[in-house]
Amino acid sequence: MRALNQRLVLDRLREHGEATRPEIATVTGLSKPTVGQALLDLEQHGLVRAIGRRLDRPGRAAVVYRTAPDAGYIVGVDVGRRALHVAVADLDGVVVARVEQPNRSRSGAMLVRTVGESVARALGEAGLTGDDIVVTVVGTPGIPDVEAGTVHRSPNLPGWERRGLLGELMGLLSANGSTVLVENDANLCAVGEHARGAAQGVDVVACLTVGTGIGLGILLGGNLFRGARGAAGEIADLPYGRVPAGVTSHRPGPVEVVAAGDAVVSEARSAGLTVPTAKAVFDLARSGDALAMRVVADEASKLARVVSVVTAVLDPGLIVLAGGIGRNVDLLADPMRRELAETIPLVPDIVGGELGDDAVLVGAIATAMDTAWDLVFERRVLGR
Structure with missing residues (x-):
């Protein structure tokens, strides 16, 4: 029950932004003492933080809380025929580092290496390590088939349809514990435009x-x-x-x-x-x-x-x-x-x-956010 209360409070802050203990209690239906204990627990787990006091109302100034987006990080990867785009974002989707480089790969194995190098470079520019990454989402042309370890219908990327290659890519990107998701790039483009663009x-x-x-x-x-x-x-x-x-x-x-x-x-x-x-x-x-x-x-x-x-x-x-x-x-x-x-x-x-060239990356980050918060909560609060 204590963990459920913490999750309820965390979700309130994620969905509606910063709030005070009384405001959270009103919205969630929890008592003020219960909300206070949940906030204390979440703060100790590094998932929320106090950011000041609200002084615009009579009475004692209430402490204002918000989520701690640096509790984990997300990587988005856009694998294109002509270029690779990589972005590192915090749990609120704010980009902290970006890398773009031409795709000169002439084989699937070479492209896997290039993706890994680009991600490592982006993490270095963000001052992070692989251990900081909770979820990595890769956008690719074609139909990802995780069970077969391949991408179907991706003719514009040489060697990208080789059986087992997708498994190699996911193994490389998950080596430090990151959950890896692979999605069609047009799908991520749609998600990105719906989250922050024209749709x-x-x-x-x-x-x-x-x-x-x-x-x-x-x-x-x-x-x-x-x-x-x-x-x-x-x-x-x-x-x-x-x-x-x-x-x-x-x-x-x-x-x-x-x-x-x-x-x-x-x-x-x-x-x-x-x-x-x-x-x-x-x-x-x-x-x-x-x-x-x-x-x-x-x-x-x-x-x-x-x-x-x-x-x-x-x-x-x-x-x-x-x-x-x-x-x-x-x-x-x-x-x-x-x-x-x-x-x-x-x-x-x-x-x-x-969103232009950023559409797939925005979609990748938006896709990762809910999963990333779920994983961070499970690891820090539930010890899983």
Whole structure:
């Protein structure tokens, strides 16, 4: 019962912020002496701290308490084809260190080593050690399969689908006792935008990520929907028509071949433009280049077709466009809406993601927070 009271008080402070003993008693229904004992216990365990006194009310000044977010730390990792992003955050999700480096790995084993080195570097910059980390969340393209120790459908990362490799990564990151979670990057993008970005307060969200690959993160009732085997949102596998000439691939699905970054570049070159990247195509379109504008309109049409399927199944309250291509919402959203209005009865609102390259990391940290507080409480209070 004593531990239950402590947890109730801790959850009150986590959910509503700093408070005094009388305020906590009013909200939780516990007596003031019980709240006082719980606060004393939590303070001794290093989970809460007194931060001052409230002087704005008559009578004796009440002590104000808040959680102690430095009771443990979280690591978020975003494994991308071109770059790795790592962030270290406290238990309240405040980032204390970040590392970004190019992904030049040519094998799965090399990428595992690079992830480990990046995490170690971020911990060093934060002045922490591996023992300080409670939860590590890794975002990756594809479908993580912990039982098989692999990631399915991740063709843009060389060697990343090798059986057993995911187990090696998790073993490396958990060596100091951290709990390791691996999640699809589009799913984490959706969680991040819902927690701190464009989708805050929306119950049914579809986050369409378009860049090197293409994916979809789905939130139903504000909660991440993974499907029966974690493959919900693998829209790269949806059927599509012709494949643009010159697009090479490593088993991506039809939609990814047609609508992701390589396809945009291929279409632009077929139209007579000399461009190195999809970003260059959108920059030219933004400056008024007629050929580039035609390529962008074609891309918007392809994405509208994908959204029409998603809308027919999910009826989302919001479509969030994210990723290197998706963030060009100023050029894509209006033509997508016009085409959708001709094909489906209810057109969802289409907005750009607000978090940019940070979306997956924000989602990873948000995903880790509840688990991290649970683990810290169990270890410090329950001795597990």
